[in-house]
Amino acid sequence: MIHGVINVYKEKGFTSHDVVAKLRGILGQKKIGHTGTLDPDATGVLPVCLGKGTKLCDLLTDKDKTYRAVMLLGTVTDTQDSSGEVLEKKDTASLTVEEVTACIQKFVGNYEQVPPMYSALKVGGKKLYELAREGKTVERKARPVQIHSIEIMEIDLPRVTMEVSCSKGTYIRTLCHDIGEKLGCGACMESLLRTKVSRFELGDSLTLGEIEKKKQDGTLMEAIIPIDAMFPECRSVDVKEAGNQYLYNGNPFSLSFVKKREKYEPEERVRVYDAQGVFVGIYRYRQEEKMFRLEKMFYEK
Template sequence: MIHGILNVYKEQGYTSHDVVAKLRGITKQKKIGHTGTLDPDAEGVLPICLGSATKICSLLTDRSKTYRTVLLLGQTTDTQDVSGNCLESQSVSHLTESQVKEAILKFEGEYEQVPPMYSALKVNGKKLYELAREGKTVERSARKVVIHDIKIEKIELPRVWMEVSCSKGTYIRTLCNDIGGVLGTGGCMEKLKRTRVGELSIENSLTLGEIQNHMEEGTLNEILLPVDHFFRKYRKITVGKEEERFLYNGNSFFIPHLKEKPDDKELVRMYNREGNFIALYRYSGKTERFETEKMFLNDRQ
């Protein structure tokens, strides 16, 4: 089985599920998961986890993200992007660049964002977009999101090109809609490209075609990020023969020969004697034992 993370460049026209399905065919492996959806019209970075790396899908989903987007002012749609049905069109001829900049930059920092109806969030076990397609609208609670930074690259009204860095759970479509609301003209998202998820950038991403070429040439390991890549900030510990049997079973244990003890409750990366990353453990200063946090590999994989 293949274990690791692929930095995939999702092209327009594919759903995130399409990408997973195609990679299952390319790698001949079922255990694959994605880390947060991108709409079919959007493109850019989509981290894909294979094998034991699927256990960190939620961790990658929680990372901050950066997008490049085009805001179209003067148009409101039911999907909050240009793919939806137009609900209202208004003139933007009265707007000035300074007014637009001021309204946009007000969204930097924390703000309460109401998720769009056309989203994959679930209400009573049903996805919102499924309800929306049935013509239903349900009340959604606002969620706190953080806009870390907005760089306005160009303004040619009614369009604004900008780069947005934000927290998990932020809908750029909704941000565009909300900016239009503040300006009183309405607004929607015209284009979207995700350029960063955590430390994964678009510069190092690969299309499905490029990944398939690596697979056929037997060079997939050259582009596959190891599971422990995202835990490099944690201390690395290699266990001895006596501790390996406890490590493989996820049991707690102590290491008598350890020269430098970790801090209490410190997370560490555990490796077997062959140098394979096995698990994350947390050190207990009280008992001087390492306790399981999350298992990734064991001797049966």
């Protein structure tokens, strides 16, 4: 079984679940998970976790992301993107580049965003998009999101191409919708490309076809990022043979079991390896106890 993370380029028309299903067939293993959905019409970076790497899914879902989006002003749809049913069209002839630019920049920072009805969020055990398809609309609470930056790449009214860096849970089509409301003309998202998720960038992503080719020619492992490489900010700690059993059971262990004694900061996170050099998990150093306590286990017997 392959363990780690692979940077997949999700092509248009695929759901994130489709990508996982196809990868299971290509790689011949069931234990695969994605790190947050991309709409079928959206393209770009989708980190996919493999084997023991599936324990990273929740950690990667929480990471900041960067998108390149085309916003279409003057058109409002039920899905907030151009694939939906048009609800309203307004003239944008009176808009100026300066007015649009100023409005967009006002969304940088923290803002309360109401999730769209066509989304995978659940209300009462049912996904919002399922309710929307039944013609139902339910009240959604606004959620705090953070827009770190918006770089306007091109304005060719009624279209605006922009690169958005944002926190987890941000809906770019809702951002487009909200900008349109502020401008008084409405808007929807015409296209979306995710260019970055944490350390995963567009230039390093591989299509399913490219992954399949690498599998066939024996070079696939070159594209797999090992689990421990996902924590480059953490120092490594190697444990003596006598400490192995503590690690495998997820128990805390003292400095006396560490091969190379160093000074550790209070609450410092470290990558811990057993006596054979196998990565076990992420631990945190408790200064008052002089012990390392497990934070995230990746070892499996």
